[in-house]
Amino acid sequence: MAEHAEVLSFPSAATSAPEERPVLVLDFGGQYSQLIARRVREARVYSELVSHRLSAAEIQARNPLALVLSGGPASVYVEGAPEMDPDVLRLGIPTLGICYGMQLMARDLGGTVESNDVSEYGKADALLGESPLFRDLPAEQVVWMSHRDSVTAPPPGARVTASSPSTPIAAFEDRERGLYAVQFHPEVVHTPEGQEVLKNFLYEVAGAPPSWTPAAVIEEQVERIRSQVGSERIICGLSGGVDSAVAALLVHKAVGDQLTCVFVDHGLMRANEAEQVVETFGGHFHVPLVHVRAEERFLSRLAGVSDPETKRKIVGEEFIRVFEEEARKLGDVRFLVQGTLYSDVIESGGDDGVAAKIKSHHNVGGLPADMRMELVEPLRLLFKDEVRRVGEELGMPERLVWRQPFPGPGLAIRIIGDVTEERLETLREADAVLQDEVRKAGLYRELWQSFCVLPAIRSVGVQGDSRTYGYPIAIRAVTSEDAMTADWARLPYDLIETIASRIVNEIPAVNRVVLDVTSKPPATIEWE
Ligand code: XMP
Numbered sequence: 077m078a079e080h081a082e083v084l085s086f087p088s089a090a091t092s093a094p095e096e097r098p099v100l101v102l103d104f105g106g107q108y109s110q111l112i113a114r115r116v117r118e119a120r121v122y123s124e125l126v127s128h129r130l131s132a133a134e135i136q137a138r139n140p141l142a143l144v145l146s147g148g149p150a151s152v153y154v155e156g157a158p159e160m161d162p163d164v165l166r167l168g169i170p171t172l173g174i175c176y177g178m179q180l181m182a183r184d185l186g187g188t189v190e191s192n193d194v195s196e197y198g199k200a201d202a203l204l205g206e207s208p209l210f211r212d213l214p215a216e217q218v219v220w221m222s223h224r225d226s227v228t229a230p231p232p233g234a235r236v237t238a239s240s241p242s243t244p245i246a247a248f249e250d251r252e253r254g255l256y257a258v259q260f261h262p263e264v265v266h267t268p269e270g271q272e273v274l275k276n277f278l279y280e281v282a283g284a285p286p287s288w289t290p291a292a293v294i295e296e297q298v299e300r301i302r303s304q305v306g307s308e309r310i311i312c313g314l315s316g317g318v319d320s321a322v323a324a325l326l327v328h329k330a331v332g333d334q335l336t337c338v339f340v341d342h343g344l345m346r347a348n349e350a351e352q353v354v355e356t357f358g359g360h361f362h363v364p365l366v367h368v369r370a371e372e373r374f375l376s377r378l379a380g381v382s383d384p385e386t387k388r389k390i391v392g393e394e395f396i397r398v399f400e401e402e403a404r405k406l407g408d409v410r411f412l413v414q415g416t417l418y419s420d421v422i423e424s425g426g427d428d429g430v431a432a433k434i435k436s437h438h439n440v441g442g443l444p445a446d447m448r449m450e451l452v453e454p455l456r457l458l459f460k461d462e463v464r465r466v467g468e469e470l471g472m473p474e475r476l477v478w479r480q481p482f483p484g485p486g487l488a489i490r491i492i493g494d495v496t497e498e499r500l501e502t503l504r505e506a507d508a509v510l511q512d513e514v515r516k517a518g519l520y521r522e523l524w525q526s527f528c529v530l531p532a533i534r535s536v537g538v539q540g541d542s543r544t545y546g547y548p549i550a551i552r553a554v555t556s557e558d559a560m561t562a563d564w565a566r567l568p569y570d571l572i573e574t575i576a577s578r579i580v581n582e583i584p585a586v587n588r589v590v591l592d593v594t595s596k597p598p599a600t601i602e603w604e
Contacts (some may be wrong), residue, residue: 093296094122094288095457099278100140102128104158104176106147110422112174112263114459116144119275120286122457125422132163142170142282145177147261151225152179152189160184170254170282172209172274175223178257182248185231185255192242195224199266200240207237207249208280209256213269219246219260220267226259256281290469293462294326297454301330304452305411311449312413313399314339314365315484316353319415319455321476322467326454327413328363329470336364336409338402340395343371343500344486347508356473366406370398378488378495384604387495391485412449416456417463480525481559489604493532499547502585503530506549509578514553517571524556526565528579529592529603537587539580546587549579553592554601562596 099116103109103125116123121141128145135143143164150157158176162184165171173181179189202219204210221243230236230248238247238258247258256277262270278284305327312324314337327335337357341350350367358365377390403409455463467477483489487507491499506528514526529550537544551572556562576589592599 094292095296097122097139097141097284099123099142099144099282099284100130100135100138101125101144101146102130102160102164102177104128104146104148104150104160104180106149106174106176108261108263109146110419112144112146114461115263115271115274116278117288117459117462118271119278120288121278121284122288128158128160130161130164132161132167135161135164135169136167140169141284142172142278144277145171145173145180147175147177147222150176151191152176152183153191153225165253165255168254170277171256172277172281173255173257174263175259175261178248178259179223179225179227181255181257182227182229182231185234185250187227187231187234187248188229189225190228191225192223196221196226196242198222200242200246200260202238202240202246202260204247205237207247207256208251209237209247209249209258209273209276211276211280213272213276217269218267219262219270220264221260223259227257254281290462290465293458293466294329294469297326298330301327301452301454304450305331305334308334308410309406309408310335310411310413310452311403311406311409312337314353314357316345316349316479317415317482318467318472318477318479319417319460319463320413321353321356321472322463322470323413323415323454324357324363325361325470325472326466327452328361333364335413336366336406338366338368338399340368340370340398340402342374342391342395342486343369344374344391344488344495346482346487346511347504352473352475356476360473366402368398368402370394373398374488375495375497380494382493384489387488387604388485391488395484410449411452413452413454416453418455418457418459421456478521480520480523480527483602489602490527490529491532492529492603498585499530499532502547502583503528503549505583506530506579506586509582510551510575513571513575513578514567517568519565519567519571522555523565524554524559524562525601526551526553528552531603535588537580539587544587547585548588548590549583549586550603551575551589551591552601552603554596556596556601559601562601564593564595567591 099121101113101123113123113125148158183189199218200221204215226243227245234248234250236245236248240246243259249256262273314320324337339353354367357363374394377394381387464477487500487503488495510528514520529552534545535548537546553565553567554562555565579586579589
């Protein structure tokens with residue numbers, strides 16, 4: 077009963093828009109800070125990652141439903157360790173401290189934290205006691221630990237609710253004040269019941285409604301876009317990727333034909349991709365679409381260029397030029413859609429936590445800075461997986477929604493050497509074989525990226541009775557979470573065999589197929 081009263085005593089959030097009552101994740105520089113925010117959202121509760129430097133007043137002004145204090149690499153007693161305004165814990169907002177967040181809570185509330193002789197890293201067997209956090213969960217379970225310091229005495233008034241063999245105080249709570257803390261990491265997959273712990277905190281403790289759904293996001297963004305754009309015209313550059321596609325569809329849903337999409341076809345896409353964009357937007361969704369066939373312009377500027385950075389610069393510049401020309405033709409357009417994602421807005425800044433920063437090279441199409449248009453950024457609050465779910469909800473075809481990342485300069489940086497029409501055609505055919513077989517094997521979505529590279533060298537082969545002097549094709553397939561690191565994918569040998577023999581049999585210019593077995597680091601994902 078007492079727990080119920082506690083839940084009901086928090087203000088109801090059911091009637092307000094999810095973004096008006098966020099769960100704020102205070103970033104203390106831990107490697108999992110962003111992951112915590114994503115996990116909260118997976119529980120259908122809107123969350124934002126914010127700096128640990130926010131004052132109690134600033135936090136209160138955001139009217140959060142709950143707070144989560146992230147982990148962090150520092151020790152709470154070290155000079156310069158990230159701090160938080162101690163008044164934050166007196167706001168009466170339900171708060172969950174994780175790892176460093178737990179230790180900070182303990183220290184600031186009068187408990188003690190001490191350094192262990194050895195750090196505890198990896199799986200641990202935890203014994204969970206009675207707590208709203210652990211409701212309906214097995215009392216014994218595996219949790220993921222990663223810490224050197226430990227809480228050795230909980231704050232006065234708090235109760236210890238979990239332990240593990242090396243961490244007697246693995247969780248504590250002060251229900252009266254709505255303060256909860258865990259030493260283990262509920263946000264990582266290595267804590268199998270971790271998501272349930274987070275859900276219990278959100279639903280049971282904080283009374284947060286699971287209202288952050290793709291449908292709610294769409295409804296909300298459509299409203300926002302309408303009020304921002306009014307009856308003005310708006311333009312959107314389509315890249316063929318999921319971000320610009322979802323952004324465009326949201327805007328179209330909001331303001332209909334006030335939107336014009338411009339698809340700059342630079343001729344460096346993979347087989348059938350340009351057609352797919354035109355078919356989806358022009359044909360299926362009836363979005364006003366300008367399809368600029370600029371292949372010749374791009375190819376003539378790329379002729380004889382083999383330096384990767386020069387290729388990138390050329391494609392970027394030419395893209396802007398073409399886009400500007402088209403925008404000018406459209407006359408008075410006040411607004412420009414940009415597919416900026418939440419992960420572009422936040423950047424974990426080491427110990428110091430988040431810093432608002434936009435990664436310029438990740439902006440859709442890298443549009444010109446001097447274009448005097450107001451930006452409309454309907455994906456600014458969304459993580460990539462949320463963009464995909466919104467895309468599905470909007471009825472976007474599976475191929476577009478789940479498309480693997482593809483670099484802006486396209487196949488130009490997958491031909492190692494000069495880019496020519498003939499090499500592009502060869503690479504496109506080889507890549508189509510690879511895509512086809514990877515999809516047939518059901519592996520497309522499991523791989524971060526899978527593609528072919530054409531190093532413009534020749535090697536000797538023998539086909540039939542004659543010697544050949546053809547191109548090699550390299551197969552590159554990686555698994556990754558975020559492209560910062562990547563592991564080369566262990567594709568089944570039979571699949572590699574099928575891909576290789578189809579490529580050499582179907583494409584006369586190719587007589588050899590090799591497999592890239594390097595991870596990132598030391599290699600990068602792309603070859604250029
Ligand atoms: P690397 O090769 O650096 O790539 O491991 C990391 C991720 O970034 C993509 N990439 C690019 N994307 N323009 C882009 O829009 C580029 O010039 C570019 N270069 C690499 C790459 O495909 C991978 O997903």
